[in-house]
Amino acid sequence: MNTPRHCDVLILGSGPAGLFAADHLLRAGVRDIVIVEQGRPMLRRVCPDGSGCDCRRCEVLDGEGGAGSFSDGKITLSATRGTHTESLFTPEQARLLGEVGTTLRRFTTGGVDHAPVDSYTALGDRHEDLHAESYPLLHVGSDGVREFGHRFSADLQRRGVRLLSGMRATQLMARDGRITGVIVSDGRDSLHDPIGADLVIAAVGMSGTPWLEEQLREHGVTLDTGPADLGIRVETDAAVLAPLIDEFYDFKLTHTSPSGIRLRSFCVNGHGFLVNEYHQALGIRAVNGHSYLARRSGRSNLAIMATITPEREPDPKAYVRTLARKINEAAGGHTVHQSLTSFASWLATGAPIGFAQTNPKTRPARLDQVLPGVLVEAYTSFLAKLGAVLPPLLAPDTLLCAPEIKYFAYRVPVDPATWESTDLRGLFVVGNAAGYTASLSAAALTGIIAAQAAASQLVAAPR
Numbered sequence: 353m354n355t356p357r358h359c360d361v362l363i364l365g366s367g368p369a370g371l372f373a374a375d376h377l378l379r380a381g382v383r384d385i386v387i388v389e390q391g392r393p394m395l396r397r398v399c400p401d402g403s404g405c406d407c408r409r410c411e412v413l414d415g416e417g418g419a420g421s422f423s424d425g426k427i428t429l430s431a432t433r434g435t436h437t438e439s440l441f442t443p444e445q446a447r448l449l450g451e452v453g454t455t456l457r458r459f460t461t462g463g464v465d466h467a468p469v470d471s472y473t474a475l476g477d478r479h480e481d482l483h484a485e486s487y488p489l490l491h492v493g494s495d496g497v498r499e500f501g502h503r504f505s506a507d508l509q510r511r512g513v514r515l516l517s518g519m520r521a522t523q524l525m526a527r528d529g530r531i532t533g534v535i536v537s538d539g540r541d542s543l544h545d546p547i548g549a550d551l552v553i554a555a556v557g558m559s560g561t562p563w564l565e566e567q568l569r570e571h572g573v574t575l576d577t578g579p580a581d582l583g584i585r586v587e588t589d590a591a592v593l594a595p596l597i598d599e600f601y602d603f604k605l606t607h608t609s610p611s612g613i614r615l616r617s618f619c620v621n622g623h624g625f626l627v628n629e630y631h632q633a634l635g636i637r638a639v640n641g642h643s644y645l646a647r648r649s650g651r652s653n654l655a656i657m658a659t660i661t662p663e664r665e666p667d668p669k670a671y672v673r674t675l676a677r678k679i680n681e682a683a684g685g686h687t688v689h690q691s692l693t694s695f696a697s698w699l700a701t702g703a704p705i706g707f708a709q710t711n712p713k714t715r716p717a718r719l720d721q722v723l724p725g726v727l728v729e730a731y732t733s734f735l736a737k738l739g740a741v742l743p744p745l746l747a748p749d750t751l752l753c754a755p756e757i758k759y760f761a762y763r764v765p766v767d768p769a770t771w772e773s774t775d776l777r778g779l780f781v782v783g784n785a786a787g788y789t790a791s792l793s794a795a796a797l798t799g800i801i802a803a804q805a806a807a808s809q810l811v812a813a814p815r
């Protein structure tokens with residue numbers, strides 16, 4: 353497909369934020385919509401088995417459907433989950449989450465709804481300093497979330513959206529404080545085409561964050577600083593986490609370490625798998641986890657994320673990235689695994705479980721020697737509290753894998769009513785790239801809000 357010279361709305365990235373934005377632009381009557389996506393079409397996205405992690409473009413993070421496509425497909429249908437700001441959405445905006453759920457159900461088969469629970473009985477009275485939360489959850493699994501991305505995107509293209517896969521936005525174009533379009537490249541040095549656009553929706557997600565940050569700074573946008581998360585992913589026998597998972601699939605527990613670091617359980621995968629993701633722009637290999645509805649392993653995993661605030665570290669993002677790189681270096685450039693007994697021998701009080709890991713890409717290394725003492729203390733504090741509830745978790749061969757990173761450390765100043773940049777008019781910054789959201793549903797919701805605002809602008813001032 354030739355690169356178009358102009359369109360009404362140009363969307364950068366075909367993750368949930370970009371796809372939901374396109375859907376709502378169409379519903380509002382906007383017809384001339386182009387999406388550029390640097391990754392490949394869904395059906396060609398495969399994370400290769402084996403011990404390497406060197407894909408030029410990470411198939412886990414990039415491509416049609418976005419980073420969520422290798423996720424576990426745990427759709428949090430709550431406006432306060434998956435965001436880094438408690439009251440990010442107004443009640444009226446939050447109601448649009450219903451549409452996110454409806455669209456997901458329309459394009460997937462076999463999702464399972466989990467109603468929120470009032471309390472976790474498995475926590476008993478041994479959960480001192482662990483606080484539990486719950487919320488409505490739709491679990492479509494990794495197979496379901498890929499089906500969703502593929503079918504939703506195909507439906508949008510049938511309705512007229514032009515999706516250019518393998519096409520990367522390389523430069524934002526602006527004049528007099530207003531966006532005018534984007535230069536795109538298909539990876540060949542020879543092709544750097546401008547696409548003019550009345551409005552641009554940047555939905556470049558986690559992998560596009562370094563690029564967007566650089567571009568916005570070049571255009572004089574001052575970015576706010578927020579927290580960043582560094583985590584370890586715990587993998588154990590499926591039976592160990594079953595008491596909590598059976599009560600609520602993606603159980604949420606929070607804890608504050610003795611030194612005041614806030615920790616939370618994140619992305620629990622019952623009978624799941626650990627995966628690698630390659631943050632190419634940063635040169636960082638990280639771990640993550642997912643599970644399928646149809647294919648089950650004998651292991652379960654969850655991440656324990658430590659939130660680094662600007663009050664603790666002036667530049668949380670730089671701190672997290674530096675530590676993630678050090679973790680990689682400790683394993684010769686790879687992701688790391690370490691047994692609990694080697695990480696904190698005093699904590700490993702249970703009997704060995706004797707299980708094999710699900711991610712052959714991690715290499716053995718001493719996380720405890722790379723991480724600052726305050727973080728070792730924080731993770732062991734959380735593990736000790738969770739181990740008090742689930743004693744077999746403290747088996748000596750429980751595996752800790754790292755780094756798991758989430759970089760929400762910058763925030764693009766946007767109008768929360770529209771998600772339009774307050775500095776560059778005509779540019780809407782949505783989804784995880786804006787730095788406020790952390791889940792598929794919250795990212796999708798920002799795409800919807802921006803699309804509605806963009807459509808009204810086009811109607812009010814037809815060009």
Ligand SMILES: Cc1cc2nc3c(=O)[nH]c(=O)nc-3n(C[C@H](O)[C@H](O)[C@H](O)COP(=O)(O)OP(=O)(O)OC[C@H]3O[C@@H](n4cnc5c(N)ncnc54)[C@H](O)[C@@H]3O)c2cc1C
Nearest residue numbers: 365367369390415418419420423521557560783784791792
């Ligand atoms: C392994 C994994 C598991 C996860 N599990 C869950 C889960 O169970 N539930 C949940 O709610 N969330 C989960 N998440 C998070 C969820 O995937 C994200 O919150 C969501 O995908 C964010 O949507 P987005 O549209 O903002 O960005 P993304 O989904 O990251 O999409 C951004 C897209 O933009 C493209 N892009 C980037 N830069 C450019 C550029 N310069 N030009 C063109 N295209 C570009 C990328 O290739 C990508 O396809 C998981 C994430 C991962 C990686």
